[in-house]
Amino acid sequence: MLLRPALAAGLLILGLSQASGQSDAPVRAMDWQNTGRTHDEQRFSPLSQINDGNVQDLGLAWYADLTTDRGQEATPIVAGGVLYNVEPWNIVTAYDATNGRQLWRFDPQVPLRFGRLACCDIVSRGLAYADGKVFLATLDGRLIALDADSGEPVWSVLTVDNSEGYTITGAPRVFDGRVVIGNAGAEIGVRGYVSAYDAESGAMLWRWYTVPGNPALGFENEAMAMAAETWTGEWWHKGGGGTAWDSFAYDPALGLVYVGTGNGSPWVRRYRSPGGGDNLFLASIVALDAETGEYRWHYQTVPGEEWDYTATQNMILADLVIDGRQRQVLMQAPKNGFFYVLDRATGELISAEAIVPMTWASGIDMATGRPIENPEARYGTVPVMVSPSAGGAHNWNPMAFSPQTGLAYIPVTETYMAYSAPEDYSPETGPMGTSFTGHDEIRREIARYADENSRAWLAAWDPVTQTERWRVPYALKGSGGVLVTGGNLVFQGTIGTSFAAYRADTGEKLWEMPVQNVPIAAPITYMVDGVQYVAVNAGWGGGLAHVERNAYSELFLGPPRLLVFRLGGEAQLPPLPPESFVVPELSPPPPQPATASPEMVALGEQLYGQNCALCHGTAARGGVKDLRHMSPETHQAFADIVLGGALQANGMASFADVLSAEQAEAIHAYLIFRANEDWNADRGREAQ
């Protein structure tokens, strides 16, 4: 298994790319041309100039400040000595990869109102490169090919109907002249699909829906007719969901493209499919013919999904020896907490084991491939605690796989969450069909348990034995995506606002540098002119911020940046600005006095649950901005922000079309009430 070549620094050659396994031939070892580097999406680089023997000499080579202070989730790409990066609002910048000199910049001018449709921040997870073009997908649903030399658009196509709730946050993939892209919006009530476009012309080649539409209109293909057998009622009115918002992989020898699909829309199964059913192809791994888009096979990780358990987390292809047989496998650690190993030619389940403690299922029945569910997890209108939470045991933060160690490296979180269905669901009361309000005492109890028992770690997972080989525990949830290299190194950004390197075989920490922000994105590595670099985006935000506890406001955050490292790098970050050291949780100022009537607060709570909780957290805890800690200026500007769109450039679009001035004021009253409630509870604890 250990193939690491003992190469001297700088002697890396093209042929080394074979070390990373199949489907690597067209990609140069020194580049990182697609988000997962190669079509097998291993996020492994054979480069070993930086290795377990010298990583302590790693230093900052250069950095670039990023424009928008929101979640930076993108994996940069590198081709031919140029680094291409993408930020929130899909702004693309090309840099000289050796020194950070800006070569060009492209702003697709995404209309700011789309910020409201993005369930989990206005993020972009990456780009793709092929044959002199950089491919970009935008939040408002466009797919754009840019000339890699000039940054000028070559073609642009709209891939969604902008009258519905579609957005795109995932990276496009390009292979064999085709660009594949999915979309997001299952929280807004859309029908998911995947499309392929001609890389030269932008002409659409095929489209495959992930859930069936209205049978009266006829099914697009046999797979949709098959899927419709697993739905009941009139599901198509509510979209159905199943959006493929993040992960794809491609096997050129099998001619298959793999698609990871998302959660149901609405969340609660009986509100979208009253008679139950598996609801294909929610929460599934689906193999499609890469040329035609025809369905070949699927594996559904969560039949009848209703916990936001997406199977969109990154999929990795590798060849493993299991029970004495060479197997072509696909690996995934989706939100639901299991690690799956499938035969990628047939979809056969080879093995599945839990990577976290969980309550929703006790295992996978290997005879049927179905989870052994805990019936109590199928919630009603009274909140029940389920683990993992909607944040998942593993989310979009990519895992990586090393063919040298045979291990997968996974950013893991152990999470708990209150799930409940609203008493009076209708599409008008919110498209999600799940409730974030009511039964306060039960919710408080669950939140308390979740705070005390949630944790996170970096796991090295053996996919052959389905066991954990080592782990690095973190004090809090929220560490970043993972890179593994031929230098026996695993790189990861940490929730402790640092960037760290661990030995891939043992997990021993070899190097760590404070970087003033949390690199939640996945790092990459590349080589130019004989020098190996490691690059990562650092910028806290995104979906993980939603379900988290108070402690995040304790982070000391500098501006978001692209950071690039090399051996002997001597660049220095500027000192943190003084205001970064405001730590509300450690010395919170008293909140505004709560003066509103209980009726006003109750109305505000209901409206908050329907309009705000998705981004700002259940009961206003955490979220993209913790609204219990508003400054006097923010309180003053509350109506301007919520109705007037004053902060729309930062992703907070106007809600004037759905909220009246009185309703906005009720939400404001609820937030002031919540701030006082928690502030008083904290003072009470301190007094004990």
Ligand code: CA
């Ligand atoms: Ca979701």
